[in-house]
Amino acid sequence: MSAELSPKLSPARLQVMWNRLLAVVEEQGQTLIRAAFSPIVRECGDISAGIFDVNGRMLAQAVTGTPGHINTMAEAVLHLRERFSVQDMKPGDIYMTNDPWLASGHLNDFLLMMPAFKDGKVVGFTSCTSHLVDLGGLGMGPEGSDIYDEGLLIPPCKLVEEGTPNALLMDIIRANSREPIANEGDIYALIACCEAGVNRLVAMMDEFGIDDLDTLGCYVIDTSRKGALEAIAEVPEGVYKNVLRMDGYENELELHATLTVTKDGMHVDFTGTSGCSKKGINVPLNYATAYTVFALRCIVGPDIPNNAGSLEPFTVDGPKGCILNAQRPVPVAMRHTLGQVTPDLVLGCLHQALPDQVPAEGASCMFDLPMRHAPEVAANGGREFAIEPVHNGGTGARPHADGLSATAYPSGVFGSQVEITESVAPVVMWRRELLPDSGGAGKYRGGLGQRIEMTSSNNAPFIVFLSVERLKFPALGRMGGQPGAPGRIRFRDGNDDIPGKGELRVEGDDYLIFDTPGGGGFGDPSERDPKALALDLKRGLVTEAGAKAYGDTSS
């Protein structure tokens, strides 16, 4: 059967099919989240699912909790599609890799791709990605010195052959993990997700009586590309530059971006950016691209779904070896630490083109705080635990509204509930409250950070694996808005602040205090509506002392 024999495909029918594709990927995503073991998947929706045409062009992708998969999946499937010959593929085959430079920036993200067959022919692909709990090595933390320290890397290979998982590969994955059972569960969930996607895709093609995805694919991609280009056409053409200073690990960093806007697209270049760190906060370009494009698309055509067409006009590059285009074999485990600030970097460029549409900088990098019992606790028969509470600072003020306090952006994580954290681990969180005056002053105020205070509940020491940002360099304001308060980590009884990266040992009687950063303000503080300031004072979000930042308010 050829394309000409397909029933007439009216725009309404094509659109129904497009809607169905979008529904199928969301369903795939939900299936994966429900079955996942990794807390970061469950709490943050750190997964993705997509459908691709026979040429590997992405037609639909699930909108999940993290932007980190947006371009990465589209590129990874193209790569796998090139690597393996379509002629050799059989129904039930599934390919995979966790290569950070091909999949999603660090080893924990597994990417699977499965061909969909109809009448004996490959008609398209489904793909999904999920974050696995543990791949061995030094574990989730920035301490690795190269990728080999960070655990098991699986190059592109066939994970499932005609429905049968490769037993040797599964053995290797189990043997190289501290959490073999959870890993196995997560891999089966990924397999089930691919299979469900393929079944639904083929069932849909049967239902609508189409034998290939050519017409539908072109419709989806052309419509989306056209929409994206129209949105870009509303951005003034030009070249816009921005620099961010970041805490880094062993030394401070500069991130540089040049945004070039033409009628044909938006291109970002990271030339000028600092070189790589010795530790695992380096970012492969695919991951930096995902967050960069996400940020641009929040402002430029956010209503257009992600697919090969809508993504095509957005391109990102950077000199090899800069920290946003890290090359093998540097360590990359905590690539999200800087990945999550690339939106602030590129939005600083876009702001110059669209001063009235782009928010100020925010805390951006989440306070993801993996904690584990100290090694000797296990040896002495004490209570073992491993948790990963996530908390956030404030977002930047918007051009027409205050920033959001203690809210994730660009990530879509859920913050942890104290009662749950304390139920599963021997810790007490004594405080979790907004931090007054931490939001940058402005016509619109930045979102507030929060203060979290905690101790061990059983006097046993524990370890916190830190990789957070903006303790030295705060989120900056725009258009005269002031910076938010920087974050801070310290012991109540200690003299020195604790740096934001590395392992932190907390003794049984230590009282640990985290302040997450506030967001930057937008516009001149003296222009703030006096009623809004009065309300902030009444609510205790701004103190009398903090109100001085807004100038003379003694009216």
Add this chain to the structure above:
Amino acid sequence: MTTALRLAIDIGGTFTDTVLVSGDETILASTKTLTTHQNPAEGAMEGAERVMAQSGRSLMEVTGFIHGTTLATNALIERRGAVVATICTEGFRDILDIGYERRYSQYDINLEKPDLLVPRERSFVIRERMSAEGEVLVALDETQVERLLAELDASGAEAVAICLIHSYANPTHEKRLRDILAEHRPDLTISISSDVSPEAREFDRLCTTVANAYIQPLMESYLSRFIKQFAAQGVNCPILMMTAGGGMCTVETAARFPIRLVESGPAGGAILAARIAARSGLDQVLSFDVGGTTAKLCLIDKARPQTSRSFEIARAARFIKGSGMPVRIPVIEMIEIGAGGGSIAGVDRLGRLTVGPKSAGSEPGPVAFMRGGTEPTVTDSDITLGYIVPDTFAEGHIKLDPKGSKAALKRVIGERLNLDAIGSADGVSRIVDESMASAGRMHAVESGKDLGPRTMIAFGGNGPLHASRVARSAGVSRIVIPRNPGVGSAVGFLFASVSFEIVRSRYSLLDSMDMDDVNALFDIMIAEAKEVVAQGAGDAPTEVLRTAFMRYNGQGHEIEISLPDRALSPEDIAPLTAAFEEEYRKQFSRPVPGMQIEILNWAVRVATPERSVPPVPETPEPSVFKVSETRPVTCDVDGTAKDAAFVARADLKPGDRVRGPALIHEPQTTTLVSADFSAHLDAIGNLVLIQDQKGGAK
């Protein structure tokens, strides 16, 4: 006994539905009156008087009275409740403001977080602290009460929500604080979280307690007025209230936990569908309730509607998850989307056809209603396709203007997409039906279930009209349209049990569970629930259902596992493990042997037994109904012009069969039988639609 006479009143946003039933099954009279928003009891009284007059009975004869109302829901949505203050543990003033630290829409940088009713200037704290195990870490500092009272007075609070950390594990501080405040401020309404929602997760528990406190003063006065008014007219049986969980409780319980009354109307619809499922022996059902602005879908397995322990009130535009206020109460779980007869169709910036969630409602309504509506709606598309026939619509009470519908479709959609009016209408229908089907599929996936093998039970004003189109899109091949599909919810009330549910958190690993502790917890919960049920059911027999919510250690999704109705012992661990793995296999295809199983929540439901279910007698020999009238329609399968049989439902006898395309009309709605379906009437008057074997659709 033949003297039973039962009355059900469902007060909705626009209409109040009243149904009078004798014995168990026979509907003596039903009516729709306009809801009287100033004093909703008036509209209810009018409905009651009408059904009494129609049936020649009197209110004094009524032996059972069940009431459901959207008043609680509307007060929350329209922000018409009390001024509430919160009191939390020192260090946790900002539980509401911090929430889950999440934006509900990934790409929307301009969004605002939901308004959770209590601003920071009315959130107060007191020094105290419990551990997760319920041990006192810091005693309740009663010296701070004086300050608290001053703060409460200054804030103008009319109601207080108290939510202390880990109070679900040990409520003594909350109770003590409530008693002290009540003593000093007897006029203050006080809700404590360990009463309202004793589950772990401070944000959800506080939200639930706040919502309860917010509507408590309003509901108390409403309920007492309602009772007085009906007592004055001679009603002398107790009035029971319908809850979101699909059970009934006394007015006293309702006044204590008014939050449990939200969404009781839709729950009634699900109960009706469950009842039909039981009578017809249908194990897997999808109920499909479509009105003017929303569609609600519910999964019903083995005649039990799926339930959930949480719900979101007042979601922002587009019904997005996370954009509302979460409450943790037992509810019949439904997916609700902004798609109904009044949903407005348009074309977006990319040239994509869109339908809803904006609705023209009843004012101005669809273009065809000629009340000032100018934007084409789903109803306008159904008129243009010939599915709504103007002369029989709403028994002729509403005049329709089909030309207006066509012109609006052509202008708004056709001109952008190069389609004629019929092509535009066909597009609108396909988009809205796909989105309803898609919501159903997504809901099934989230529940680890499949839609394919289900029977759809469709009701509501627009349910029967869209049922076969949505069923096809959802892969469902069998549909049942009950009798009186327009007043389904109120009919459903009459089949509910008196029941009460309590969910309580206590964290434990299954392998190392402290049996005495869990058994003691159950004893307390069961005693509490029995006491509440006894108020409404007297000494009638009750059933106790115990459940545990289990998950693999580290996983997010909890699975509900039934427990035996007796004390647990260590011997139960192995069978419970097996039961969990079996259920896990069903939902996720493979269990994960060796993984630890943990339990966070425990639940009991105490209920009077369900009413007996007489099975549906066999349908008489099929006979082809002789169609005497046809109407031109656009076939929803292939888009061509066809003649559809035009049949009054009242003319069908059990066994009568009609092939699609057909329109089967009745006073409040029309059933569209698509060309790939045929319909017959079963022995008790349900309309049953069955899709042809594959190949019907070309």
